[in-house]
Amino acid sequence: MSLVQNLIKRQKENGGFLSAEVLQEISERTATPLYRLQELISFYNSFRLTPPPKVEVQVCRDFTCHMHKSQELIQDLKNEFAEEIEQGQVSISGKSCMGYCDGPVAVSLNHHITPDSNLSHCVTSIRSILKSGTTHGKPVDQEIPDDWDIDCYQKQTKYELLKQFLKATDRIAFGESVLKSLEDSSLVGKGGPGARTAKKWRTVKKYAEQENRAVRYVVCNADESEPGTFKDRELLLRSPHLVLEGMITAALIIGAERAYIYIRHEYESQIEAFQKCIDDAKAQGLCGRNLLKTGLNCEVEVFVSPGNYICGEQTAMIEAMEDKRAQPRQRPPDLEIQGYRNFPTLVNNVETFAWVPAIFNNGPEWYQKLGVNDCQGKRFVSLSGDINRPGVYEVPLGSTVGDLLEIVGGMRNKQQLQAFGVSGPSGGFLPRKFSRDQLPENFVKENIPEGENEFDLLNLPLDNNFFRFQLRGRFNLGAAHLFIGEQTDLVSLVKSCTEFYRNESCGKCVPCRLGSEKLVQIASRPLNEGKLQIPDYFQDLIELMQESSICGLGQVAFNPLLSLKEFFPETWEVAKSR
Numbered sequence: 333m334s335l336v337q338n339l340i341k342r343q344k345e346n347g348g349f350l351s352a353e354v355l356q357e358i359s360e361r362t363a364t365p366l367y368r369l370q371e372l373i374s375f376y377n378s379f380r381l382t383p384p385p386k387v388e389v390q391v392c393r394d395f396t397c398h399m400h401k402s403q404e405l406i407q408d409l410k411n412e413f414a415e416e417i418e419q420g421q422v423s424i425s426g427k428s429c430m431g432y433c434d435g436p437v438a439v440s441l442n443h444h445i446t447p448d449s450n451l452s453h454c455v456t457s458i459r460s461i462l463k464s465g466t467t468h469g470k471p472v473d474q475e476i477p478d479d480w481d482i483d484c485y486q487k488q489t490k491y492e493l494l495k496q497f498l499k500a501t502d503r504i505a506f507g508e509s510v511l512k513s514l515e516d517s518s519l520v521g522k523g524g525p526g527a528r529t530a531k532k533w534r535t536v537k538k539y540a541e542q543e544n545r546a547v548r549y550v551v552c553n554a555d556e557s558e559p560g561t562f563k564d565r566e567l568l569l570r571s572p573h574l575v576l577e578g579m580i581t582a583a584l585i586i587g588a589e590r591a592y593i594y595i596r597h598e599y600e601s602q603i604e605a606f607q608k609c610i611d612d613a614k615a616q617g618l619c620g621r622n623l624l625k626t627g628l629n630c631e632v633e634v635f636v637s638p639g640n641y642i643c644g645e646q647t648a649m650i651e652a653m654e655d656k657r658a659q660p661r662q663r664p665p666d667l668e669i670q671g672y673r674n675f676p677t678l679v680n681n682v683e684t685f686a687w688v689p690a691i692f693n694n695g696p697e698w699y700q701k702l703g704v705n706d707c708q709g710k711r712f713v714s715l716s717g718d719i720n721r722p723g724v725y726e727v728p729l730g731s732t733v734g735d736l737l738e739i740v741g742g743m744r745n746k747q748q749l750q751a752f753g754v755s756g757p758s759g760g761f762l763p764r765k766f767s768r769d770q771l772p773e774n775f776v777k778e779n780i781p782e783g784e785n786e787f788d789l790l791n792l793p794l795d796n797n798f799f800r801f802q803l804r805g806r807f808n809l810g811a812a813h814l815f816i817g818e819q820t821d822l823v824s825l826v827k828s829c830t831e832f833y834r835n836e837s838c839g840k841c842v843p844c845r846l847g848s849e850k851l852v853q854i855a856s857r858p859l860n861e862g863k864l865q866i867p868d869y870f871q872d873l874i875e876l877m878q879e880s881s882i883c884g885l886g887q888v889a890f891n892p893l894l895s896l897k898e899f900f901p902e903t904w905e906v907a908k909s910r
């Protein structure tokens with residue numbers, strides 16, 4: 333067991349903290365100096381060295397929860413439990429996004445997410461824990477329709493692709509047919525920059541074979557932590573077998589005998605569901621050693637994340653798995669060449685693996701035809717904000733913002749749509765109407781008829797075709813979409829986004845470490861007649877962060893502020909500040 337997993341396990345067994353005795357015991361048992369343990373404990377936010385209070389309350393302060401007034405909830409709870417806080421029985425603090433953005437404010441009580449998080453429910457639950465001393469971990473079960481196209485087995489665990497693979501007389505040819513199918517479908521990664529899936533698998537296979545590297549790994553990144561993102565949570569809970577089948581298929585194709593799934597620790601039910609899925613597959617001879625008596629092996633292991641947003645960055649995730657601080661690596665070399673423990677490693681996201689069985693079983697043309705507006709395929713999106721039915725939806729690629737708004741039953745309380753979050757905070761915010769001069773010339777030419785001066789956001793298809801037009805700044809298309817109503821204070825929301833990045837910067841590179849704090853200072857300036865004062869060095873700061881930050885966090889942390897500057901001129905003015 334890795335050191336990080338050891339610390340998580342022992343902390344749990346020791347009543348929620350790592351005492352000096354426990355650390356000494358781990359140090360001796362694993363022959364690890366204490367300073368190495370301290371290096372990890374001081375970095376990851378789920379470890380603590382002192383006994384926790386009777387009730388530890390953590391309230392999400394980001395994005396959708398910020399819109400739902402989480403700061404007020406924190407303050408109200410602090411007022412309500414002032415005496416208990418003073419006595420050390422209760423602690424109440426803010427926390428980064430926990431992946432439950434489709435409910436009311438996400439609140440964790442003694443590390444269990446509670447579904448009833450309004451003030452009176454929280455007060456009742458906290459008082460009950462204080463009295464009884466026990467926390468009932470009640471899983472949040474959102475009402476989410478799951479008659480998904482991705483589920484080619486209609487909720488059964490058939491593993492047909494895997495069985496065919498293992499029974500094939502020529503497995504190399506069979507693996508090639510799977511790769512061809514993925515290639516023809518144009519499946520791209522569903523967790524980040526959208527790399528072509530088949531190409532990535534081929535790169536690992538080719539490099540490992542060329543260089544004669546016998547050890548290879550598959551890692552599934554299930555650490556979705558971008559505020560507003562919670563789609564993998566539902567896939568892991570409802571269809572873990574699809575993810576597992578995709579992972580084992582990938583392992584067999586690239587020649588890996590071991591695969592890991594790295595899951596954020598807040599996803600308790602998902603960790604349990606996936607472990608059960610592994611156990612069931614093992615019982616069927618489809619996971620572990622000597623798969624269906626073929627002599628082939630594929631052990632699959634769950635790695636529980638010790639916390640921190642940056643672990644979702646794939647190189648940082650690998651560092652965490654290697655018992656180091658999760659600080660992103662400089663690239664090249666890429667993980668396909670030098671990944672986990674320096675061996676060739678294939679990393680894909682939960683949804684990417686989950687599409688593999690359906691695409692192979694139904695054919696690549698089937699997948700391609702699922703798209704609309706000249707786009708191919710489907711994807712899962714997390715929809716939240718001021719809407720009637722927030723949740724996880726499987727939607728055709730190329731759907732417009734208007735299509736999504738229809739799916740979720742429109743805006744809540746008949747509000748008008750003020751702005752749209754394209755991809756968590758990292759995507760910045762788009763306005764309801766674009767004027768011609770806010771859009772790139774080539775986009776205007778193709779999309780705004782002569783004589784018209786505006787483009788309606790609702791007509792915007794969510795596919796990379798729009799984003800190829802390179803809006804000023806780097807606005808990426810992701811799967812976390814936020815609908816912001818007219819009653820939301822956009823400037824305050826942007827401030828909370830910059831705070832999120834400042835809080836989650838791993839500190840490895842100076843432009844991000846200091847730049848993210850500078851962004852918070854800008855977003856926190858006192859308003860001048862209701863307007864934010866953006867200093868004239870803002871553009872220089874952006875360029876510095878963009879050009880010299882090691883990973884995506886530092887390269888996008890300014891996007892929320894930049895989008896205000898680009899698309900909401902009524903919210904800011906330039907302040908001379910040199």
Ligand code: SF4
Nearest residue numbers: 838840841844883886
């Ligand atoms: S950009 Fe920020 S988060 Fe990324 S490595 Fe640098 S300091 Fe860490």
